[in-house]
Amino acid sequence: MNARHSPEVGLPALLLQRLRSASADLRVLAAIDDQEGVFPNEAMALLTDMGLGRSVLPREHGGLGLGWERNVTGTLMDALRLLGALHLAAARLFEGHVNAFQLLWRHGDARQQQTLCRYVKEGGWLGVWNAPHASGPCKLIADASGSYRLLGRKSYASGAGSMTRALVTAFDDTGTLRMLWPDTSAAVVAWDSWPAEGMRASATYGVDFTGLRVMPEEIFGRDDVYHREPAFSGGAWRFLAAQLGAGEALFDLTREDLRHTGRTGDPHQRSRLARAGIALCTAVAWIESAAWRAESVHHSQAAIEATVAHVAMARACVDASLQEVMQLCQRCVGLRSQLRDHPMERVLRDLRTYLHQPGPDAVLDRVAQAWLDEPFPIRDTLL
Numbered sequence: 001m002n003a004r005h006s007p008e009v010g011l012p013a014l015l016l017q018r019l020r021s022a023s024a025d026l027r028v029l030a031a032i033d034d035q036e037g038v039f040p041n042e043a044m045a046l047l048t049d050m051g052l053g054r055s056v057l058p059r060e061h062g063g064l065g066l067g068w069e070r071n072v073t074g075t076l077m078d079a080l081r082l083l084g085a086l087h088l089a090a091a092r093l094f095e096g097h098v099n100a101f102q103l104l105w106r107h108g109d110a111r112q113q114q115t116l117c118r119y120v121k122e123g124g125w126l127g128v129w130n131a132p133h134a135s136g137p138c139k140l141i142a143d144a145s146g147s148y149r150l151l152g153r154k155s156y157a158s159g160a161g162s163m164t165r166a167l168v169t170a171f172d173d174t175g176t177l178r179m180l181w182p183d184t185s186a187a188v189v190a191w192d193s194w195p196a197e198g199m200r201a202s203a204t205y206g207v208d209f210t211g212l213r214v215m216p217e218e219i220f221g222r223d224d225v226y227h228r229e230p231a232f233s234g235g236a237w238r239f240l241a242a243q244l245g246a247g248e249a250l251f252d253l254t255r256e257d258l259r260h261t262g263r264t265g266d267p268h269q270r271s272r273l274a275r276a277g278i279a280l281c282t283a284v285a286w287i288e289s290a291a292w293r294a295e296s297v298h299h300s301q302a303a304i305e306a307t308v309a310h311v312a313m314a315r316a317c318v319d320a321s322l323q324e325v326m327q328l329c330q331r332c333v334g335l336r337s338q339l340r341d342h343p344m345e346r347v348l349r350d351l352r353t354y355l356h357q358p359g360p361d362a363v364l365d366r367v368a369q370a371w372l373d374e375p376f377p378i379r380d381t382l383l
């Protein structure tokens with residue numbers, strides 16, 4: 001992908017305006033990409049052209065610091081929400097790009113940061129491939145020449161086979177999880193490993209890295225920086241924002257359908273629509289407070305733990321809210337919402353799939369632990 005034709009990223013408001021202007025095109029592409037079930041090249045090229053890919057870069061490199069500069073948190077949330085409503089698979093890929101950049105940028109040295117910025121400036125997309133494969137963890141083995149080889153596989157790698165450089169995690173010989181940014185073009189993609197009903201265009205596949213070379217300068221950070229809090233758990237607000245966008249799209253499509261079919265006067269339909277809207281408002285409030293907490297400065301371990309617990313609550317609550325929205329919207333529209341030619345059908349499939357995020361029980365357990373550790377009455381500690 002070539003960035004020659006791309007405009008400067010410009011101001012945050014301009015970026016969002018460009019995204020809004022591309023709404024119709026992205027909506028059409030979402031339907032086509034879902035049918036084809038492959039990496040959404042055209043949609044991602046549109047995002048490149050509008051400067052969304054390069055928005056993660058620092059300002060001196062022509063970006064906005066999206067994903068790691070605090071003053072643009074609201075812009076990132078709007079972008080994820082908007083894109084989530086239009087093309088959830090592209091939103092997932094963009095979210096992975098933001099996540100990878102902020103991790104590599106924060107933990108890279110000056111030279112690594114330069115290489116990273118050059119790659120993104122030239123239109124390169126990034127992903128984070130961490131989910132383990134059933135065969136066991138991925139390992140980083142030192143070889144005699146001073147470089148390394150990877151051994152093992154990963155599951156659920158969005159953009160696999162299309163992105164040439166993604167952040168990959170692997171354990172070194174001391175058992176420490178390391179962040180790597182190798183050239184992944186020679187990795188073997190299991191193309192048949194994503195028979196999921198939704199997010200078909202997220203190009204999420206299993207990958208075998210065995211034998212892939214990793215140079216010392218492609219190892220970012222020293223210890224297990226990948227799991228450093230609050231960034232690790234706190235960053236969940238970003239996928240919540242993308243999911244929210246899809247929930248909002250469902251609401252709009254449902255309301256449109258009720259108007260079109262002349263069913264807005266029915267009290268049952270009105271009650272369902274009201275409850276769906278309230279559930280979305282709940283999700284918005286949680287995502288905003290989670291983002292605000294996650295992106296603020298943390299001066300103590302206690303503050304970090306409070307944020308991690310707060311974002312865990314947001315995850316549990318947004319998941320419940322969006323499950324409710326899906327159910328209510330399906331009830332409002334009925335069988336037609338499941339028919340292939342109805343615009344709700346794909347959005348429902350995509351959201352249902354994307355709502356599966358790691359360890360939902362562990363998330364709730366973390367919330368319980370935070371409340372159990374609290375010595376004060378709950379009314380004194382509620383935020």
Ligand SMILES: Cc1cc2nc3c(=O)[nH]c(=O)nc-3n(C[C@H](O)[C@H](O)[C@H](O)COP(=O)(O)OP(=O)(O)OC[C@H]3O[C@@H](n4cnc5c(N)ncnc54)[C@H](O)[C@@H]3O)c2cc1C
Nearest residue numbers: 128129130131156157158199353354356357358359360361
């Ligand atoms: C569209 C999409 C794109 C994705 N892209 C990427 C990507 O690019 N990179 C990446 O790394 N990952 C990616 N993932 C994977 C994602 O990060 C999660 O790993 C995945 O969604 C986990 O879903 P799961 O339902 O299998 O979760 P699990 O965590 O396996 O949860 C399934 C159930 O088992 C429970 N459970 C979990 N652990 C245990 C345990 N030890 N004992 C008992 N019960 C347990 C959970 O609470 C839950 O009830 C993607 C996922 C999706 C949907």
